[in-house]
Amino acid sequence: MLFAAEAEEETSPFVELINHLTPHQYGWAPTWEIAGIDLSITNAVFNMWLAAFLVMGTFWVAASKRKLVPAGIQNFVEVTMDFIKSNIVYSVMKPKDARAWFPYVAATFLFILFMNLVGLVPWIGFTATSNIWVAGALALNLYLMAVAIGMAKHGPFTFWRKTVVPPDVPKVLLPLMVPIEIISQLARPFSLAVRLFANMLAGHVILYIFVGFIFLAGSSFALAHVAVIPVAMVLEAGFTAFEIFISFIQAVIFAFLATIYINDALHPGH
DSSP states (O other): OOHHHHHHHOOOOOHHHHHTTTBBBBBSSSOOTTTEEEOOOBBBHHOOOOHHHHHHHHHHHHHHOOHHHHHHHHHHHHHHHHHHIIIIIIHHHHHHHHHOOOOOOOOHEEEHHHHHHEEEEETOOOGGGGGGHHHEEEEHHHHHHHHHHHHHHHHHHHHHHHHHTTTOOOOGGGGHHHHHHHHHHHHHHHHHHHHHHHHHHHHHHHHHHHHHHHHHHHSOOOHHHHHHHHHHHHHHHOOOHHHHHHHHHHHHHHHHHHHHHHHHSSSOOO
């Protein structure tokens, strides 16, 4: 009975759904461990590799057969680049800074967008950005890069003085304002990571709840097939479309905040 229960659990569709919400190693992937650290290829790693490949492939295809009147992938890339340029980078930065940092922001936007969308593809079903460690690594890398940029341009002392000491604040309020500014700086990578992680995870949980309704109805009485399954399928389709929109919005928010953080590092205290 124990072995039967284990076999049933392994083949249960609900176990498969849970696997899509958690990072795990693929059966075909080798196990790599260095100094006690597991470096094996998980679905999160595969998702990030695939997203990076899609970003590079998209630009390569768009640039390989350029036309005066864009169509297909070239049209998608040009519209996307124009959106990022007009609504994100140039809306925050001065033109000189925007020209320098536009490629980084655009690549970041597309990388996160493709990671979000790849997780909606059947049989892949895991979004790397729904893992707090992936989202945290992206956010921390961005924040540390912005800090490094600011210190390299202004010097460590000048950068942190302009960052944590608000300008035109009476000296009597500095003991209160400086700790607030320090906490605000420390909260930046945390809030950025949690925002991306929580939104992507919540969307996938709701999608799998609707799929769970279909499995439950399929294994119950016949009336459920007529009443529950169609409703669950309509909700699943509708929320999938909404999740595609959320994937785009989260990529926009991350790219916009990346632009703000870099601009604040270039011009601290403004």
